[in-house]
């Protein structure tokens with residue numbers, strides 16, 4: 001699996017441009033040096049170095065022959081897990097990282113303050129063609145789909161969790177509902193358009209009175225009416241729904257009590273969406289409160305292959321691994337911000353990173369991040385090999401959400417008062433973690449799923 005980095009800038013878009021570096025070379029000094037070392041052989045060896053070896057070399061050179069060494073760059077991948085990935089996987093991570101730094105980082109605080117999703121970024125995101133690296137057009141998954149999804153989520157969340165949530169709702173929840181529950185015709189109609197972001201998807205399951213218990217207490221109903229269906233009810237918290245082209249709505253059949261899924265097109269009479277205002281987390285994600293009042297849906301838009309709640313649960317199992325990765329990315333981003341801050345912020349005449357108590361925070365954070373990253377990588381390998389059960393995904397969600405909450409709290413604390421200011425970055429991670437903690441199964445519900453699996457005894461009431 002391990003392969004050397006062929007192009008250091010491709011695997012690390014934040015690395016300096018090699019041409020800029022070459023332009024800075026002192027040719028006279030280089031002439032003297034070439035008499036003492038075999039420069040072509042040296043450059044050839046450097047070009048074949050892995051990311052880890054390059055980092056080691058950078059540290060060595062920064063040692064500067066006895067002068068004070070440059071401080072290490074913050075890097076949450078302490079065990080070099082990225083180096084265990086294939087070139088393709090690392091390339092997706094690098095592309096996502098570059099997209100986040102180029103397009104999202106400069107505007108995210110403004111959009112977070114405005115409580116709005118930057119829709120003008122969708123054409124830029126389309127250029128990465130990420131969905132085709134995860135899904136095939138017929139709705140089957142690529143062999144390493146969960147790893148790829150995880151890496152996209154990781155790199156996005158290091159900068160901004162909301163961007164990952166937009167992607168996860170569209171490319172995960174909504175896409176997977178059609179991929180797992182749609183007929184061949186429905187997949188052919190929607191999946192290519194969704195891959196190109198020409199049709200944006202949302203996923204409507206949660207209800208005002210039915211969060212954790214929605215599988216048993218779903219109040220939204222569907223009733224057969226000639227060649228169509230009549231939907232009535234409400235859905236709460238539905239990400240992307242304020243501007244989505246289609247929203248998958250889950251409803252209980254009043255005649256059979258079976259759960260059914262429907263593709264509800266924007267603008268359908270009887271379907272209304274109101275943006276939820278006043279969130280303290282994930283403010284860049286637009287969540288909607290949906291009302292369905294005698295909303296008529298044609299039979300062709302009922303998801304034809306849905307087998308009751310089992311299909312909904314299969315979609316959630318798939319996407320729960322993605323939410324576990326959100327915790328890793330959010331925590332890693334916060335850790336790297338805190339470490340960098342600790343290397344520059346001075347109090348009592350010292351950088352705060354020189355204080356033992358601050359180092360304790362940083363090491364605690366790094367331990368969390370490293371264990372979360374390792375766990376999610378293993379979970380994704382299991383998912384891609386068809387070995388992941390509900391309880392595996394649930395344990396990853398419980399563990400990463402809790403460790404993320406602890407990590408962002410230490411990170412925020414490391415910034416002192418600046419930790420609550422948007423401009424320092426860590427405050428957004430701190431706030432967004434609260435949403436990660438509660439959706440895709442709360443801590444308690446995922447704990448009960450794991451508890452039932454390991455004891456063989458259900459503690460659900």
Ligand SMILES: Cc1cc2nc3c(=O)[nH]c(=O)nc-3n(C[C@H](O)[C@H](O)[C@H](O)COP(=O)(O)OP(=O)(O)OC[C@H]3O[C@@H](n4cnc5c(N)ncnc54)[C@H](O)[C@@H]3O)c2cc1C
Nearest residue numbers: 203204205206211212237238239435439440441442444445
């Ligand atoms: C930002 C955000 C985005 C979201 N996006 C979407 C989306 O796109 N689509 C969608 O369908 N939903 C979405 N959700 C909804 C999310 O999945 C629910 O919030 C979640 O399932 C919890 O439901 P609830 O909020 O109603 O909490 P409740 O179910 O009311 O839970 C309240 C508390 O009671 C606890 N509890 C409940 N039952 C038990 C039990 N049996 N034993 C022990 N404790 C229990 C819970 O763990 C929790 O602590 C989103 C939520 C948020 C916050």
